[in-house]
Amino acid sequence: MTLEEEIRAIQEEMDKTQKNKATEHHMGRLKAKMARLKDELIKKAIASRGGGAEGYSVKKSGDxxxxxxxxxxxxxxxxxxxxxxxxxxxxxxxxxxxxxxxxxxxxxxxxxxxxxxxxxxxxxxxxxxxxxxxxxxxxxxxxxxxxxxxxxxxxxxxxxxxxxxxxxxxxxRPPDVTITKLVKGGITITSTVELSIDHETIKTVLGEYRMHNALVNIREDITADQLIDVVRGNRxxxxxxxxxxxxxxxxxxxxxxxxxxxxxxxxxxxxxxxxxxxxxxxxLGFINIYLKPQGEPADMDEPLIMRAGCTVGDVCDRLHKDFRRKFRYARVWGDSAKHAGQRVGVDHGLEDGDVLTVIIQK
The missing domain is CATH 3.40.50.300 (P-loop containing nucleotide triphosphate hydrolases)
Known part of the structure; x- marks a missing residue:
């Protein structure tokens, strides 16, 4: 049976299976197998076209x-x-x-x-x-x-x-789930919320991907499809x-x-x-970051356009390829700072309207 035929057969079985609590375990196994076979089909298509040469050459530019x-x-x-x-x-x-x-x-x-x-x-x-x-x-x-x-x-x-x-x-957004592979000990499941998916279904999904020893920490209610996405890790x-x-x-x-x-x-x-x-x-969630050279006024006319959730290190990467390597510290004024001119490191998260000074090694 070809991959396409296997996928069609699983889809037909899923379509005729009544969805309820009693069939949740079975449906979870079918969904996991379906996802695995589809991934194999994609890999097969890529290999038939010459392996890794699967994309157009596009140079990113702009913000x-x-x-x-x-x-x-x-x-x-x-x-x-x-x-x-x-x-x-x-x-x-x-x-x-x-x-x-x-x-x-x-x-x-x-x-x-x-x-x-x-x-x-x-x-x-x-x-x-x-x-x-x-x-x-x-x-x-x-x-x-x-x-x-x-x-x-x-x-x-x-x-x-x-x-x-x-x-x-x-x-x-990515499900708030972490899976840590272990050498032995079976599957241990911890959760901070009440789950709609039962533990046996979780173990069945992991087993479909040959994961028999792992610590699964779940911090939000998820579906079997979302669990499969976490296991695959390529979403x-x-x-x-x-x-x-x-x-x-x-x-x-x-x-x-x-x-x-x-x-x-x-x-x-x-x-x-x-x-x-x-x-x-x-x-796109743009924010404005205003740069302030050391000892000089901030440039409030031309902000650096960054994305929400960016860090001081991200700004360094935008400014110059060597800034992160030569980074000493930075000072921040604005909503992300505990006080004006707070001294911070590369992992400090920035907010819209922050004023930033980056100090690097000479």
């Missing part, structure tokens, strides 16, 4: 990277041309874009790299239509913009499924915006069928693009 993801001919090329300084060929036929087209969108002092990718198709996660190359670029981005044609909103589910099968979790968690394009071609009554949180635009007519720029900027 963050955004990818435009959608089926062929949904208007990605038109959109990137309107948002950035890029020029991506526009045509009314499928697969106009055959490579990754980068552009820079300058907005609110941030320089945001936007990537126009070849259209994603059903089966992309297992390699169809250069899908693995496209997926590899998406996995490395900071924000996904899913673009749906106004006449084909059903494509949304297909795109979400392809991203999910490729290990990309949109608008989610990425990326924020996502949904955009419905070509709204100029339909009436207001047609638009009522779309969710309220989806942005409605017409890239061709440049309608709704300001709202999209705002949404992209806000979703």
């Amino acid at each position: 963050a990277t955004v990818t435009l993801v959608g089926f062929p001919s949904v208007g990605k090329s038109t959109l990137i041309n309107k948002l950035t300084d890029a020029h991506s060929e526009v045509g009314s036929y499928d697969f106009t874009t055959l490579d990754v087209i980068p552009g820079i969108m300058e907005y609110k002092q941030a320089r945001i790299q936007v990537l126009d990718l070849p259209g994603l198709v059903k089966g992309a996660s297992s390699g169809r239509g250069r899908g693995r190359e496209v997926i590899s670029v998406i996995r490395g981005c900071d924000l996904i913009v899913l673009i749906i044609d106004v006449f084909n909103y059903q494509h949304m589910k297909v795109l979400e499924d392809e991203l999910y099968d490729a290990g990309i979790r949109i608008n989610q 990425v968690y990326i924020p996502c915006i949904t955009v419905v394009n070509k709204i100029d071609l339909v009436d207001k009554e047609h638009m009522k069928s779309f969710p309220k949180d989806a942005l409605k635009i017409s890239a061709d007519m440049e309608s709704g693009l300001d709202a999209l720029r705002d949404e992209i900027y806000d979703s």
